[in-house]
Amino acid sequence: MTDTDPFSEIERAFDVLTDQFGANLGAVPTDLVETGDEFVVRMDLPGFDTDDIDVTLAEDRKLSVTAERDESAESVDGQYLTRERRRQSLSRTVRLPGPVEDDAAASYDDGVLTVHLPKIVEDEDDEGTDIPVN
Template identity: 55%
Template sequence: MSRNPFDEIERMFDRMSNRLEPFDEGVFEGSVAVDIEETDDAYVVTADLPGFDRDDIDVELAGDRLTLSATHTEAESEEGDEDGGRYLRRERRQQSVSRSVRLPEPVDEDATEAEYNNGVLTVTLPKEAEGDSGHDIPIN
């Protein structure tokens, strides 16, 4: 009986995908590696974004999905730098990274805070209080 090598590869992918955390979207080229810490009352997402300015970074929370993105574009100049030099090769014109993670439970969007210091972005997402998850609907 001959074995199909693709069946073994498929089983390997299934085993790998079962090990991912429920809120992990995976790290791909051009994405940001993140640490997600859970405390008693919040989730803290930390991402290294060296080389970006505060204005280059966008943090968006939509429902249970947090999206971090950053784009940096260098000044376009074929003349060279301010010292009068001339570029022979210029490969660092634009850098763009992004990452989206799904949060395992609702968070308080109004109390969410983001801080960027020395190339490290820290987003603190307070968990929603149990009583805040909805409201009563009167029955007529």
């Protein structure tokens, strides 16, 4: 029995559409790399400050990133002739292929967020637990 998440299925469908038709659909460009002992997620978040970014891990397998900023350009000399304000907000959730430890680390440099998520190492010699039958 497989555990299917409808939201990850929707995200996968959007990824397929993007690959086939070149549509951006407002997605945050994201790379997921599996190394020997960790997953590494990289996301392009240009123009944000470190304080604008929130990273959370839920259920050992769902990495959620939200970023929000207020941008304003204003004239400081005299009366305002033009004053423009813009609010930018984005979010992306990545379902990891396996469970990870809680001691993840994130860094943000030159508009790229990098999150290192150590995998939960299962003992390969562990053949399970014997359950006595009465």
